[in-house]
Amino acid sequence: MARAEDDRLHEGILRFEQICRERGIPVTVQRRVVLEELLESSTHPTADQIQRGVQRRIPGISQTTVYRVLELLVELDLARKTCSPGTACRYDGRTVRHHHLVCLSCDRIVDHDDPALNDLPFPDRGSTGFELREYSVQFLGTCPDCLNAPKDTEKIPP
Amino acid sequence: MARAEDDRLHEGILRFEQICRERGIPVTVQRRVVLEELLESSTHPTADQIQRGVQRRIPGISQTTVYRVLELLVELDLARKTCSPGTACRYDGRTVRHHHLVCLSCDRIVDHDDPALNDLPFPDRGSTGFELREYSVQFLGTCPDCLNAPKDTEKIPP
DNA sequence: CTGCCTGCAAACGATTTGCACCAGC
C-alpha cells in the first residue's frame, strides 16, 4: 500500500514536470508541494485539508495559491475535482479509472476498485452528441462509522 | 416524451401527498409547486433555476423556502441532489436508477438510460463496510454545444 | 392557543478576484 502510493507519488511528479516542460509552465515549490500533498493523501481531501497539509512544509502559503494550483492541476488532468452533495469540493489525485463509495451521512468518499466496473459501455456518440472520455460509478449509502453512530454524525471525515 | 413526463409528474405528486399524509407533513402550495417544477423540468436545475420557475406561479416565494422545500424533498427521497464540479448544486426529480452525462465545459447534466448499466455488481458489504442502496454512473466529457463552440462557452445551460 | 411554514435579512463558508509585490528570465 505504502509502496503503491509511493509509486503514484513519483510517477505523478514526473508527469507534472514533463507537462510543465512541454508547455513552458514554471514548476514552483508551491505547485510541487501541493501536488505531492494531493498524491500522498488517500482520502479525498478538500482544498482546506490540502492547505493544512501543505502549510506544514510551506508555512507562509496562502489559501489562494492552493486553490490556484489545484485548478491548474485539474486543467492539466493531474487531478480530478469531485463535489459530493455535501459542502466543500474534494480533490482526487488518482487519474486512473476508479469508483467511489459516497457516504450520504458524513460526505466521506472512499475509493472502490472493481475490474467488473472498468469496462462499461460508453454511450453512443451519435445518439447523445457527447464526446465522453471517462466515467466513474458512484455508489451511495452509509459508511461503517455512520452506521455505528446512531445519528447526526459530525461532518468531519478523518 | 411529454406523456412520460406527465406520468412522472402525477406519480410524483401522488407519492408526495401519500408520504405527507403518513408522516403528518403539511402539503403547502409552495411545496407542491416546487415539486411540480422539479418534476416538469428534464434538465437538472439548480435551486436558482427552480426558484425562477416557481416564481412564475407564486410571485412572492422566497429563495429560502425553495431551499427548504428542496431539502425536504431530498429527505423524503423524492429528489436527488447532485453537485457537479462546477458551482451550484443541481436537483433531480427522477429517483429511478439512471445515469448522467456531465459536460466538463458548461456543467450541463443530461440523463442517460442504458439497461446494460442498470444491473452492476454492488460492492461487497463485508469488505467495504458500506451499506449501499443506489448507484449512478457519471460519464465525463463535452456536450454537443460546447463541442461546436470553440471555447469559453458560457456556463448557463438552457 | 399552539405549532410550524414562510419571508426577510443577516450570517456563513467556500471560492474567486483585484491589486501590489517579488523572483526569475
Place this chain on the structure above:
DNA sequence: GCTGGTGCAAATCGTTTGCAGGCAG
C-alpha cells in the same frame, strides 16, 4: 525591465440561520 506566480484582503456566490409574522389545525 518584463512576465508571471504569489500573498493579502475584499468581493462574490450559493446556501443556511435567526427571528417575527401568519396561517392552519
